[in-house]
Amino acid sequence: MTSVPSVRPAPSRTGIGLRLAHLAEVVADRPDIPWFEIHPENFLSNPHAAELLDEVARHYPISVHTVGVSVGSATGIDRAHLNRVRALIARIDPFLVSGHLAWSTHRGIYLNDLLPLPYDDESLNIVAAHINDVQNALGRQFLIENPSSYVGFAQSTMSETAFLNELVARTGCALLCDVSNIYLSAHNMGFDPNRYIADLPIDAIAELHLGGFTREDDDTGGTVLIDTHDTAVSEPAWALYSRVVRRCGRIPTLIERDSELPALSALIVEATRADSIIAVAAEACHAVAG
Ligand SMILES: [Fe+2]
Numbered sequence: 001m002t003s004v005p006s007v008r009p010a011p012s013r014t015g016i017g018l019r020l021a022h023l024a025e026v027v028a029d030r031p032d033i034p035w036f037e038i039h040p041e042n043f044l045s046n047p048h049a050a051e052l053l054d055e056v057a058r059h060y061p062i063s064v065h066t067v068g069v070s071v072g073s074a075t076g077i078d079r080a081h082l083n084r085v086r087a088l089i090a091r092i093d094p095f096l097v098s099g100h101l102a103w104s105t106h107r108g109i110y111l112n113d114l115l116p117l118p119y120d121d122e123s124l125n126i127v128a129a130h131i132n133d134v135q136n137a138l139g140r141q142f143l144i145e146n147p148s149s150y151v152g153f154a155q156s157t158m159s160e161t162a163f164l165n166e167l168v169a170r171t172g173c174a175l176l177c178d179v180s181n182i183y184l185s186a187h188n189m190g191f192d193p194n195r196y197i198a199d200l201p202i203d204a205i206a207e208l209h210l211g212g213f214t215r216e217d218d219d220t221g222g223t224v225l226i227d228t229h230d231t232a233v234s235e236p237a238w239a240l241y242s243r244v245v246r247r248c249g250r251i252p253t254l255i256e257r258d259s260e261l262p263a264l265s266a267l268i269v270e271a272t273r274a275d276s277i278i279a280v281a282a283e284a285c286h287a288v289a290g
Pocket residue numbers: 145178209210211256
């Protein structure tokens with residue numbers, strides 16, 4: 001297990017994913033939003049956006065959520081890309097840095113998707129080695145996000161939660177628990193989301209995500225939930241979120257929206273709802289403790 005500095009104190013209120021369409025408005029108006037999460041890949045080859053991001057980072061805590069550091073890739077992580085992300089991190093000093101339990105590159109080819117991997121010893125060795133590489137390169141703890149799933153692999157020998165527990169134990173990484181992904185994957189894969197939450201290494205969770213999905217008919221007459229991030233958070237995901245925060249307490253939560261972007265005010269309404277749920281959960285925990 002690599003020795004890595006743990007995450008620094010984080011804002012307690014709910015943040016919002018900052019997309020390019022809202023960037024100029026945030027710089028100009030400085031809305032009352034406690035923190036933002038950004039995808040570094042949106043800024044690495046866009047100097048004007050990078051300049052605006054520097055301005056945002058002077059006034060708000062930032063979380064960096066990579067989509068291009070492919071810790072699940074069998075052919076290794078892209079060092080040049082990791083170095084570019086490291087330089088951005090050095091500039092804006094984020095309070096969290098995270099990525100996905102997935103792969104998106106193969107032999108230098110970038111695939112514009114977060115692809116699944118089998119949960120077996122071979123994958124575990126590869127992903128753990130890559131997380132150690134990332135944490136050593138960045139000099140800080142990396143958070144791994146649970147994926148949204150549509151298919152499983154016959155060769156998997158362990159559950160996703162067992163795989164995540166092993167990664168935490170071997171690397172000292174933290175977890176980004178995407179609650180909507182749990183709901184969506186449980187629907188698509190037919191598992192119990194409450195069981196999944198109970199099996200997570202709860203002390204390792206350092207951030208929560210909430211995002212929207214799209215419901216589509218599948219070929220068998222059933223429905224499949226697609227992780228589109230283009231709708232508001234669904235009611236079942238809010239209910240699951242309430243159960244998660246009752247278990248893990250006050251964890252920085254992010255409202256994640258990537259397309260069909262509404263006005264910032266609509267995202268603030270969702271963030272306020274998350275804050276209310278956290279407050280109720282904290283009160284319930286306090287009452288039980290008292
Ligand atoms: Fe997410």
